[in-house]
Amino acid sequence: MTAVVETEGLTKFYGTRRGLEDLTLDIRPGEVFGYLGPNGAGKTTTIRLLLDVIRPTSGRATVFGASTRDPRVRARIGYLPGELALEGGERARDYLRFLAGVRGGVSRSRIDDLAERLDADLSVRMGRLSKGNKQKVGLIQAFMHEPELLILDEPTSGLDPLVQQEFLAMVREARTAGRTILMSSHVLAEVEHVADRVGIVRAGRLVAVEDIAALRERAVRHVELHFDAPVPREDFEGLPGVRDVSVQGASLRCTIDGRPDALVKAAARHTVVHLVSAEPDLEEIFLTYYSEEEARHAHAGA
Amino acid sequence: MPTLVRKTLGEYRRALVGWTVGLCAFLGMYISIFASMMKDPDTFSKQAIAKYPGALRDLMGGMSDIATGTGYLQAIAYQLLGPLLFTMCAVILGNRALAAPEEAKTLELTLTLPIDRRRLLLERWTALALGLLGVALVTLVVAAGASSAAGMGVPFGRILAAHTGLFLLVLFFGTLTLCVGAAFGRRQIALAVAGVWGVAGYIVETMGRSVDAIAWLRWLTPVHYYLDGRPLYQGWPYGDYLVLLCATAVLLMTALLAFERRDVGV
Numbered sequence: 001m002t003a004v005v006e007t008e009g010l011t012k013f014y015g016t017r018r019g020l021e022d023l024t025l026d027i028r029p030g031e032v033f034g035y036l037g038p039n040g041a042g043k044t045t046t047i048r049l050l051l052d053v054i055r056p057t058s059g060r061a062t063v064f065g066a067s068t069r070d071p072r073v074r075a076r077i078g079y080l081p082g083e084l085a086l087e088g089g090e091r092a093r094d095y096l097r098f099l100a101g102v103r104g105g106v107s108r109s110r111i112d113d114l115a116e117r118l119d120a121d122l123s124v125r126m127g128r129l130s131k132g133n134k135q136k137v138g139l140i141q142a143f144m145h146e147p148e149l150l151i152l153d154e155p156t157s158g159l160d161p162l163v164q165q166e167f168l169a170m171v172r173e174a175r176t177a178g179r180t181i182l183m184s185s186h187v188l189a190e191v192e193h194v195a196d197r198v199g200i201v202r203a204g205r206l207v208a209v210e211d212i213a214a215l216r217e218r219a220v221r222h223v224e225l226h227f228d229a230p231v232p233r234e235d236f237e238g239l240p241g242v243r244d245v246s247v248q249g250a251s252l253r254c255t256i257d258g259r260p261d262a263l264v265k266a267a268a269r270h271t272v273v274h275l276v277s278a279e280p281d282l283e284e285i286f287l288t289y290y291s292e293e294e295a296r297h298a299h300a301g302a
Numbered sequence: 303m304p305t306l307v308r309k310t311l312g313e314y315r316r317a318l319v320g321w322t323v324g325l326c327a328f329l330g331m332y333i334s335i336f337a338s339m340m341k342d343p344d345t346f347s348k349q350a351i352a353k354y355p356g357a358l359r360d361l362m363g364g365m366s367d368i369a370t371g372t373g374y375l376q377a378i379a380y381q382l383l384g385p386l387l388f389t390m391c392a393v394i395l396g397n398r399a400l401a402a403p404e405e406a407k408t409l410e411l412t413l414t415l416p417i418d419r420r421r422l423l424l425e426r427w428t429a430l431a432l433g434l435l436g437v438a439l440v441t442l443v444v445a446a447g448a449s450s451a452a453g454m455g456v457p458f459g460r461i462l463a464a465h466t467g468l469f470l471l472v473l474f475f476g477t478l479t480l481c482v483g484a485a486f487g488r489r490q491i492a493l494a495v496a497g498v499w500g501v502a503g504y505i506v507e508t509m510g511r512s513v514d515a516i517a518w519l520r521w522l523t524p525v526h527y528y529l530d531g532r533p534l535y536q537g538w539p540y541g542d543y544l545v546l547l548c549a550t551a552v553l554l555m556t557a558l559l560a561f562e563r564r565d566v567g568v
Contacts, residue, residue, distance in 0.1 A: 014565075014568060048410075048567075051413075051414045052413075052414075053410055053413050053414065053565075053566050053567060054565035054566065054567075054568060055563065055565060071416045071417055071418040072416055073416075074414055074415060074416040075416035077414070079411070079414045081407075081410050081411060081414075083407055083410075084411070085406055085407035085408045085410075086408065087406055087408060088313065089316075090312070090313075098305065098309050099411075099415065101305050102305055102306070102415045102416065102417060103415065103416060104416075141411075
């Protein structure tokens, strides 16, 4: 299957300032791709290049196998800008109708359904929308024409937690319907529950592309075990993948890398009354990528 | 009507109504006082006019025949204030076509619609031209109506010729603003270019005609092609108007080429 988005050596300089350098990336059909990096890393630059708002300094990018310069490609994309600006005296509903009209038409009920799901009031004049409501209007316009590719730049910024959940549900539905999604964020937590793969970009360069499942496999987990009687610390020392062991009477705390198998087998020799395993902290791995990359650069520079 | 033209006209609606009302009030009021001024012939006697400094008279287009209907209409409506106000309207709307939405970041979403940039710009320009045409038509009716009511005795054909020139002049400045905005994406730059070219052009055309050193500069100002044919006196200056139209077309082509290769919103 051909990639939905394909870039090769995609580079963008703003004068002498590096926006993005040598990005080679494939986004496969039907996947949710999380595009991660701190602010100013080049996420928005990449997205704007894909939508032909800005033009590459060198390299190339295709969407659905066609050049990004072809305006017909954009009818198949739903786009939420990172800095969404809506202003003027026009009502949000009229603006959505205008956008829908240019993209080839969307039924009124589709817009109403989305507005209801996100709890957005479309009768408000755009200049008066709050930040959160602007973001909702932005999401509606991105999803309403059921595009084959959704490109969402920081989609959850400004949304309250309930609406964020609804948004994530919309993303999952879109994926179930076979659509492809590229969403950027500066925090992993925002995308880790929906993304299949994540790309990490830093200072204009793609530093890693990982499967979320593989990332989870390698994730660091904090585990707490409580026994019916005090346990000897030696029983848990030197187990593969288990570190930072601390025993206090009948309870044990440790950190495991990867599989918990060895720990479980060691604990089974005692009577376990309670077990707490925190969600794998992907953020931690995420940060090690950064520090490794940094160390590598520092090393190369030395 | 194409969607984007209709949408842009919708955005312009308030401004268009405001400027139309303002221009009509200006034209209606100043033209209608002609009758009362004629009752007191001293106001515009040769002696009274002679009191104005020569340069000021030049700036106002001579004023030698301001006591006649044609002269008064030229001095009041078509010489300085009329074109100045209408040009301001055109420049403001021209900026709202691309530069203002780019600065406000609303242009980004429009650009990601399945419309190529050329069509986007052409439709925005068409809306600008149609809007200005609408203002021109309403003000034409008011100018012609008021001057006939005031008994100026200027034939409608001449007013139509002068008003057409006014429309072509403001269309030029509106297109110029849009063009600079398309090339640089900044309202201030577009405003500065249009303002300087307009004001300097007017001064060169009116006062420069007697200064040999800068007389040749008159050929470079759109105001020259607007004023020089004296349509209110002599009828249609086809050649001059054609120059204005062609210059507008060149600006539009330039805008298309410049916008096509721009990074928007950077």
